[in-house]
Amino acid sequence: MAKRVIRVPRLGSPASSHQQGATRYSEFLARNLSQVDAALDTAVETVLRLPTPAVRSTAHSEDGLVYVEGTPYAAWGHNYLARPCLDAGHGVVLPRRFTATDPIAGALDDLTAACGASRLLADVSGPETPPGTALLIGAALASGVRIAAFHPHLTYTHASGREPNWRSLMIRYAVHAHLKDREAVQAWLAM
Template sequence: MTFYIAHRLFAAHDRALAADLADRLAQKVGADRVFLPFCDTDEEDLVAEVKGRRLFELDRERLGRLDAMIAILHGPSLDDGVCMEIGYAAARGVPVVVLTTDFQTYSMTEAGTHLEFPDPLLQAVATRIVRVAKLGPATLPPAPARSRFQGFRTRNVAQTNTALDAALDALLDLPTRAPLPTGSPAAHGAPVYVEASPYTPWGQDHLAKACMDAGHTVVVPQRFTASDPVASSLADLAAVRSAARLLADVSGPETPPGTAVLIGAALASGVRIAAYQPRPTYTHAHGREPNLRNLMIQYASEAHPENDEAVLSWLTA
């Protein structure tokens, strides 16, 4: 089996945590069976004509031939690139273990179903979720040379080690891959799935209306209002995979996590994708072209409309 470690790339401590996980896994299965992004794509030193696209291609090529994924997701703001990779893997029937040390749970309403992540779609597509939410046990009172901060760090390290070991156990005990249920392949007249951003005031109505005005049947997500958000998440996923197009509003500080999952699933399923972003923002990294915030989302999408006119142009293309 080939194992893919999906993790946030943009800070040293995130990369170090993923490297720790990769090293522990390599000791059990062999280093040649473990793929660690950034490390194994040589991201910092890679030279390419269009570096961001090349990085996307390298990751997608690896995503197309892995046997299992372990994804690290911490806190309420989830990395959109990792979520996109989870969606891609899940749509191909690749089992996914999700590791989190978040001590919060989430719900759609104040008294609603408690979920592991802010968007129930992540819980729905994960094969296993490993959640280690509490600090490690308190140690003996600190020696004179130690501060209470060192003691607190030790408890966090213990929590992290427990989480990594539990995640590896879950990963090595995964079932064989089995594709998720899906609808029929997109046929002539198949609908457009419209995914709104929770960060915007206009909701899904204006994009849905633009699609309907152009003569398209429209499907919108059900998981945020359903009594069973996890089951409705799987229905949303199946609807995307059998749609003709996915129109995803990616406005906000990052692509919303569930939206990123759907973009990955649509890409793996051959569904045409447009990432709507009326106020584009860019990221800049050494040696890389300016990217529309996340290069995985950018290059997964065939169009990036910034207004309704551009949406209509994409719908007729």
């Protein structure tokens, strides 16, 4: 969490005349570089003064609990991932943030549940992952939760270049398993 906000209260004033061959971006950079340098120096000094964080182990609420994060881009809802978990004898927690009357409380509940579960199973299908999924995956990884990404078929983002859905490095490298079908989900749950 941000403990300090570093502000540069005033940007440099625009030049009254345009410099030959300069773009408006290079002119903006030239007149504001000292403010950016000062803000960066302040940020680095602040980080260097932070105390070393203590390593803490996260107690998982239940060994068999699986936090299941479905995709909003599929009509099948969460049941297609929750059912194999239940069939394998695991408890299931579903996200609350999308339907909660208080979305902030729902998001905090999701964060607590994802970090307290023994496993997190996230469907990363669709043009984008659900809002907050990458954050939950990163927080769960830091909490020692085993994570799997369900991605049954190749999809593309709306970004230029049309790269495959595995564009998020946090998701790609934080998960312990990439699952393509129900059988892979069942095998991962049996591990």
